[in-house]
Amino acid sequence: MPGLFDWIFGRLRPSHHKFRATGEGDSLPSCIFCGAYSTNRSEFNIVWEDEEFVAFRDINPSAQHHIQLIPKTHIESVKELSKKDVDMLRRMEEIGQSILDMFNAPVSRRKMGFHIPPFNSVNHLHLHVQVLPYKSLARRLKYPSIRGLGGYDKGFSWFAEIGQAIRILDKGHRVTIVPC
Secondary structure, rough: OOHHHHHHHHOOOOOOOEEEEEOOOOOOOOOHHHHHOOHHHHOOOOEEEEOEEEEEEEEOOOOOEEEEEEEOEEEOOOOOOHHHHHHHHHHHHHHHHHHHHOOOOOOHHHHEEEOOOOOOOOOOEEEEEEEEEEHHHHOOOOOOOOOOOOOOOOOOOOEEEEHHHHHHHHOOOOOOOOOO
């Protein structure tokens, strides 16, 4: 029987569940973020939106500005992504940079990335788009940027920056908490 070890080290992945909610009688998965583009829009402070993505302010921000950018297709997490999803992540990075431009954020104070299960709080792919500084040391520790060594793009960490995730997936690998 597979265990937590298999889940953490990427040997066990949930099924690639994608679901597009229209809000018109759809049976939504139990996902609070799906409500941002369907049934509970008024509960989100939406700052940007198009046909494929929506961005809203984090309800408990860790940084000066903290936005969640999500696809309007339900995808559980960054661990489910593969090489075929690289273009989607590149688009998310482009949108994130545009949002940071709205805040006139200097490049040196920008950070974007994903928490890696089981260290994520919501099971819907969401890109953290942040303008630093963090509000506290404890908040900063939630988003560690660990560079990889010896051919790895990312070190041992529960957070992957957007560029790291794109490079890892583009090589045909999966994003996990272990070096990849």
